[in-house]
Amino acid sequence: MxxxxxxxxxxxxxxxxxxxxxxxxxxxxxxxxxxxxxxxxxxxxxxxxxxxxxxxxxxxxxxxxxxxxxxxxxxxxxxxxxxxxxxxxxxxxxxxxxxxxxxxxxxxxxxxxxxxxxxxxxxxxxxxxxxxxxxxxxxxxxxxxxxxxxxxxxxxxxxxxxxxxxxxxxxxxxxKLKEEISSVEFVYSLLLYFYQQHLFLHAFHTVSMQVRVIIRRFTNLAKVEQKKLIDRVQHSVALSWKVRDLNIFITETFEDALAQVVNLSRKFCNGEERKHPLFGLPIVVKDCFSTKGVRTTLGSKALENYKPNFTATVVEKLLQRGCVLLGKTNMDEFCMGTSGTNSYFGPVKNPWTFEVWRGKFDKEHNLENDWYITGGSSGGSAAAVACGISEIALGSDTGGSCRNPAAYCGVVGFKPTYGLLSRHGLVPLINSLDCVGILAKRVKDVSLALDAMAGLDWKDSTMEFYTPYLSADVVKYWKLISSILEREGGCKLVELSLPHTRFSNVCYHILGCSEIASNMSRYDGMEYGYRSNDEISFPSMLTRSRQESLNDVVRQRILAGNFFLLKNNYDKFYVKSLQIRRLIYEDYLRVFNDETVDVLLTPATSSDAPLYSQLKKDHYNCIQERRDDYFTLPANLAGLPALVLPVGLSGQNLPVGLQLIGKHFGEKQLLQLAQWLETRLSFENLSQDLMKI
Missing domain, CATH: 1.25.40.10 (Tetratricopeptide repeat domain)
Structure with missing residues (x-):
């Protein structure tokens, strides 16, 4: 005092x-x-x-x-x-x-x-x-x-x-000191000046005082930084409220996010945190990643009130880097679907619907009647990035669940090499295929997120594309990007044959349903999941619980999986599918090793995003899923890194994406090429002025 x-x-x-x-x-x-x-x-x-x-x-x-x-x-x-x-x-x-x-x-x-x-x-x-x-x-x-x-x-x-x-x-x-002069140079300059002016008595007093000024300046800058961080999160929250009709979130953590960013900025001001490029960045996470104290539903009534007691490793790593969790995004129930419409909490709607409908339809055409789908099963995460709510979002990718919605929503979708990112805390769909997926507006953001999450985790247990149903828009951009790579990038284009790719859909269906049946057996209503009030007998309670809590798609896949795993069918279906998967893997191994190919360029989906009303037509849902899975499944079956990059707009003014597939653990080269393409294409993301139709 x-x-x-x-x-x-x-x-x-x-x-x-x-x-x-x-x-x-x-x-x-x-x-x-x-x-x-x-x-x-x-x-x-x-x-x-x-x-x-x-x-x-x-x-x-x-x-x-x-x-x-x-x-x-x-x-x-x-x-x-x-x-x-x-x-x-x-x-x-x-x-x-x-x-x-x-x-x-x-x-x-x-x-x-x-x-x-x-x-x-x-x-x-x-x-x-x-x-x-x-x-x-x-x-x-x-x-x-x-x-x-x-x-x-x-x-x-x-x-x-x-x-x-x-x-x-x-x-x-x-x-005439400038801001770029360091504090050490500042103090030294003051001392030198005072001695030149023969002001010995005041030199050390004034220098010590100016050191305090430097500290104060840093503190004031930190306060400004804190305000920027809070403003960024508040902007994301405000935008989330603005687009609530899109049904992006299952669980919102807005209040916790604001408290978290204040706490982070205080730690940074006190020197406890070293600023990471992702520091203060709002993120969203697909609702299949465990988050401690925040419910994790997988888009199902069966887990409507489930709150894990731990956080997934990849989510924890992002939070440690200073990311701020805004909430858990909507998804197809138990990751089963490629439309984004199979959630117990309602379908997710593509933000590009606003862009296409701007001034084009009368008042009767609104989100209650019809909309463009996001794709799935990571539809909520893709929509959040497309809206600008979050620059980075986590999804999962088992057969294209991250890349498919990225193509429909006009964002970057990335599936790394199987095993590069920890799956601990990612609720499994198909253990041998599940990967953590990253969605972002820019390839640079994907690289930052990948660097933050990659690493060992002892808790972790790991011309065929040219089809007749490709839309003209997809073919046009496929040829355009190929010519850009050859003309401006100096790449040598080679036509390849991956003969076993045509079996990937059937192989994935058999392996996927078999593992789904095994993994879903844990949701019996005893320890995990929804439990029916029917207490007549255990079989009756189990049957009623699944009927009341799981949708038709999930139940169909469980039944199919149990059929494939029957003693009489096991070798005929499951074992043979494993053998086919090995052949698919060897096709890619041959291409990357023997033919010295660095990256594959393929379509990501067969067309731009269809309307919801189209999707609900008889058998169209199933047909569309099979067509789109055809392009993304092989990378999962072979365990390869793959990225979807938005490359342009279709005739309906909807995004079109292409897929780049790299070598095992060739993420760095893949992302560098994608970033080079991104700068050449200058794809304009969706405007945040969404609601002014």
Whole structure:
């Protein structure tokens, strides 16, 4: 509390002035007053004097308590005492000046400036009021104003050595320091300048003071950074509310996100956190990743209220890098589907619907009647990135579940090499195919997320594309990107044969359903999942629980899987599918090793996003899924990294994406090529001005 030990000149208090006025007025009584009236006036003046004495005593007590609390570093109590005293004596400059000192100790520089300015206004000839104002301005970074205040204080009282020493702050001006000069260079420059000017006495004092200024500057910058981080999250939250009709989220964690970003920025201000490129970035996570204390439903009624007691490794790594979780995104139930419409919580709707329908349809055409689908099963994550709610989102990719919606929503979708990213905490669909997927607006963001999440985790258990049903838009962009790679990128184009790719759909269906049947057996209503009220018998309860909580797609795949795993069918279906998968893997191995191919360029989907009404036509859902799976499944069966890049718009003004497939653990080369293409294409993401149709 050294600030309160500054030497102060004796000042006449407000109370003394008032008391003298009352005494003088008592001697000048009006002679025309009667004796009773004189007695009354005397009594009132005497009462006023007693009241003023009580106020002065109370103010003195509050002032002493404020000083004591400040010395004990109980700044809130100290500020409260000084404010109460100021209410009693608002024109006492000493109280305003002391309040300013407490604000300085608390680090609230702007409030300190305001209090000091009131002190100067009350006592314009008091040097120490200007000195306190200068210190507050200095801490706030207003160096020029601080120098002027120190000069004014020195002109009032040129005998105060402390003011004279602090006045040498103005010697910073000839140095013409810039922001890029480091703190060490700053201090060295000050010392050198002072010695050149023969100002030895003040050199070390001023340098030590300027070191404090540097720290304050850093703190102020950190406060600005904190505001930017909070504004970014608030913007994402506001945008989420704006597009609620798209049904992107299953569970929102907006309040936790705001608390998290405040906590992160405070740690960063205190030097506890090293800033990562992803620091403060809002992210969303597909609702198949476990998140501690936040429900994880997999888009199913069976897990509607399930809250894990741990967080998936990849999510935990992103949070450790400073990412802020906004919520869990909608998905096809248990990742089974490629439309984004099979969720217990309702279908996800493609944000590009707004762009296509802008001024094109009448009021009857709205999201309640029809919309373009997002694809699936990571439809919610793709829609969140397309809207601008999040720059990075996590999805899963078992047979294209990340790349398919990326193509429909006009974002980047990436599936890494099987085993590169930990699957711990990713609720399994097909253990041998499941991968963590990344969705982002830019390839650069995919690279940052991949770097943050990659690493060992001991908890982790691991011309055929040219089809007759390809749309003209997809074929056009496939040829265009091929020519760009050859003409501008210096790539050599080679036509390849992957003969076993045509079996990938059947192979995936048999292997997938078999593993699904095994994995889904845990949701029996006993330990996990929804439990029916039918308690007649265990088989009856199990049957009713699944009928009530699982949709038709999930139940069909469980039944098919159990059929393939029957003793009489196991070798005929399951074992043969494993053999075919091996042949598919060897096809890619041959292409990448023997024919020295670095990257494969293929379609990602057969067309742009279809309308929901189209999808619900008889058998169209199944046909569309098979067509789109054909392009993305082989990379999963072979365990290869693959990325979908938006390359242009179709005739309906909807996104078209192409797929790049790389070598095992060739993510770096794959992302570099994708980023090069991205800069050449300059694909414009969806505008955030979504609702103005």
């Amino acid at each position: 050294s600030m309160f030990k500054w030497k102060r000149k004796a000042e006449s208090s407000f109370t003394e002035h008032v008391q003298k006025w009352i005494e003088s007025s008592a001697d000048d009584q009006d002679e025309n007053l009667s004796d009773s009236e004189v007695d009354c006036v005397t009594w009132v003046k005497r009462k006023k004097t007693l009241c003023l004495e009580d106020v002065a005593t109370k103010v003195e007590r509050l002032k002493n308590e404020g000083i004591l609390f400040a010395e004990l570093e109980k700044y809130s109590e100290s500020i409260e005492r000084f404010k109460t005293a100021i209410e009693l004596q608002p024109n006492d400059g000493r109280l305003h000046e002391m309040l300013s000192q407490v604000f300085l100790m608390r680090g609230e520089d702007f409030l300190a400036i305001q209090a000091a300015e009131r002190a100067v206004k009350c006592c314009p000839d008091w040097a120490e009021a200007y000195q306190t104002l200068a210190r507050a301005q200095l801490n706030f970074g207003e160096l020029n104003l601080a120098v002027e205040s120190f000069r004014f204080a020195n002109s009032i009282d040129n005998t105060n050595e402390e003011i004279e020493q602090e006045l040498h702050t103005e010697l910073m001006k000839p140095l």
